Amino acid sequence: MDLSPRHEIDDQDKFRRDQLKSRRTKVYFAALILVVAGGFVAIQGLRNATLFFRNVDEAIIERVDLGERRFRLQGKVIPGTVLNDEGVTVFEIVHECEVAKVRHITDPPELFSSPWIPVVLEGRWTKGAVENINGRDSYYFLSDRMLVKHTNEYVSVNEERLEQPVPDDAAMSCEFLSDLREES
Amino acid sequence: MAEVSDQKTPKSKKSMSMTATPATRVLATVSVGASLVLLLLALIVSPADVVQGDAVRMLYIHVPSIWVAYGSFGLTACTSGLFILRYKRRADRGRHYDRIAGAAAEVGVVFTGITLFSGMLWGKVTWGSYWQWDARLTTTVLLFVTYLGYLALRRLPADPGVRAKRAAIMALVSFVNVPIVHFSVDWWRTLHQKASLSVGRRPEITGDMYWTLMYSALTFTFVATWLMIHRYRVIRLEEMRDEEMLQQQLRERRSENSL
Numbered sequence: 001m002d003l004s005p006r007h008e009i010d011d012q013d014k015f016r017r018d019q020l021k022s023r024r025t026k027v028y029f030a031a032l033i034l035v036v037a038g039g040f041v042a043i044q045g046l047r048n049a050t051l052f053f054r055n056v057d058e059a060i061i062e063r064v065d066l067g068e069r070r071f072r073l074q075g076k077v078i079p080g081t082v083l084n085d086e087g088v089t090v091f092e093i094v095h096e097c098e099v100a101k102v103r104h105i106t107d108p109p110e111l112f113s114s115p116w117i118p119v120v121l122e123g124r125w126t127k128g129a130v131e132n133i134n135g136r137d138s139y140y141f142l143s144d145r146m147l148v149k150h151t152n153e154y155v156s157v158n159e160e161r162l163e164q165p166v167p168d169d170a171a172m173s174c175e176f177l178s179d180l181r182e183e184s
Numbered sequence: 185m186a187e188v189s190d191q192k193t194p195k196s197k198k199s200m201s202m203t204a205t206p207a208t209r210v211l212a213t214v215s216v217g218a219s220l221v222l223l224l225l226a227l228i229v230s231p232a233d234v235v236q237g238d239a240v241r242m243l244y245i246h247v248p249s250i251w252v253a254y255g256s257f258g259l260t261a262c263t264s265g266l267f268i269l270r271y272k273r274r275a276d277r278g279r280h281y282d283r284i285a286g287a288a289a290e291v292g293v294v295f296t297g298i299t300l301f302s303g304m305l306w307g308k309v310t311w312g313s314y315w316q317w318d319a320r321l322t323t324t325v326l327l328f329v330t331y332l333g334y335l336a337l338r339r340l341p342a343d344p345g346v347r348a349k350r351a352a353i354m355a356l357v358s359f360v361n362v363p364i365v366h367f368s369v370d371w372w373r374t375l376h377q378k379a380s381l382s383v384g385r386r387p388e389i390t391g392d393m394y395w396t397l398m399y400s401a402l403t404f405t406f407v408a409t410w411l412m413i414h415r416y417r418v419i420r421l422e423e424m425r426d427e428e429m430l431q432q433q434l435r436e437r438r439s440e441n442s443l
Contacts, residue, residue: 020341027340034333041326052318052373074373109312114235120375147311152377154240154389156231 053120057098063125063139072120073141074149075100078133078177079115092132093119097174101130101140111148118149134176203417211410218403222396230396242306243389244396248404249299250324254362256292256408257331260285261359264352271348279423282348285355286338287415289331291408296328311375319368320376327365330358344423 075093123143271278
């Protein structure tokens with residue numbers, strides 16, 4: 001069987017070769033896009049993913065280092081502290097018995113109204129004397145973006161066993177939350 | 185070039201052009217029926233969540249989709265490993281394993297896409313944002329892109345054996361990301377919540393919601409299996425078509441030389 005290349009190339013051969021070439025170019029182009037997309041995703045991931053937020057207690061310890069830098073702050077919203085001050089939502093969040101006063105300047109997500117909901121806020125520490133449930137503080141957190149971080153617990157509305165539960169981590173050790181614990 | 189030894193001559197033209205069999209038709213019927221029941225359970229029978237309200241119904245799409253995707257990518261990795269170990273010893277040069285790997289990866293990519301899309305919608309309602317670059321979301325989109333790359337590699341023009349070997353290696357490398365995606369919520373701080381169901385831990389989902397989720401996982405598995413079988417058969421038909429085209433060209437060449 002002779003499989004040597006033909007001397008005369010007819011139109012059909014040329015068509016097949018062109019088709020193969022065109023297909024190859026498309027695949028290489030798609031591969032390039034995928035590599036660029038993968039690179040972008042990896043860079044984004046390395047930059048943001050490993051420390052997505054700081055908890056309230058950590059952010060208070062690092063307050064001096066953080067200065068006026070933007071960062072994400074996470075804590076649970078303390079029920080009864082939420083109020084509207086001329087379009088600014090003011091509330092307090094807690095983590096590991098450390099409390100931060102928050103002034104949030106944009107509309108909060110719908111689930112924000114749920115008691116003890118964990119939230120992640122984007123903003124910065126701002127100087128200003130404030131009073132919170134745990135005493136006085138000379139800083140508050142000025143936030144312009146709020147993400148609600150819902151828990152992994154799914155409870156049916158039909159089950160009435162959980163109504164404004166104080167989360168275990170806060171309720172167990174924070175003296176200043178004892179009143180809320182008793183109420184719930 | 186040697187003929188592909190595992191490709192039996194089809195009994196008729198009809199059998200060549202169809203991918204359905206009585207068994208897959210039964211599976212299709214079961215899948216469609218189960219999906220309809222799932223709609224009923226997810227939208228009507230299952231209760232709303234005390235915090236998320238009706239948005240929790242996304243759970244029945246989002247979570248089973250990624251479970252099925254994990255399973256599909258696991259199957260791709262297993263059959264790719266078998267391909268590498270056994271292709272020399274098998275009469276079909278491991279094509280059977282390669283086809284399963286390809287079909288499973290396609291299904292996995294589709295379900296990862298569904299996971300990402302449903303997650304974005306769910307995220308908008310609950311978090312207040314379609315997308316955030318936290319560890320879970322980042323690794324999931326990386327998983328999606330990696331397996332798209334794997335499927336692109338399978339389409340590259342090359343000798344089928346060489347291409348299958350390259351694809352098998354890439355499938356094994358890509359699978360490393362699956363446990364990273366799953367445990368990312370435990371290893372790093374994420375906006376995405378931790379797993380609600382884990383081996384050895386009490387489920388964090390109550391009553392009807394739990395059973396609807398389990399039923400949903402079963403339904404998605406039926407659908408994925410059905411899709412996978414058809415994709416396997418389509419891949420085989422494509423190989424048969426390519427082989428037939430090659431044989432046709434060889435015949436033409438032979439007849440030209442004999443003139």
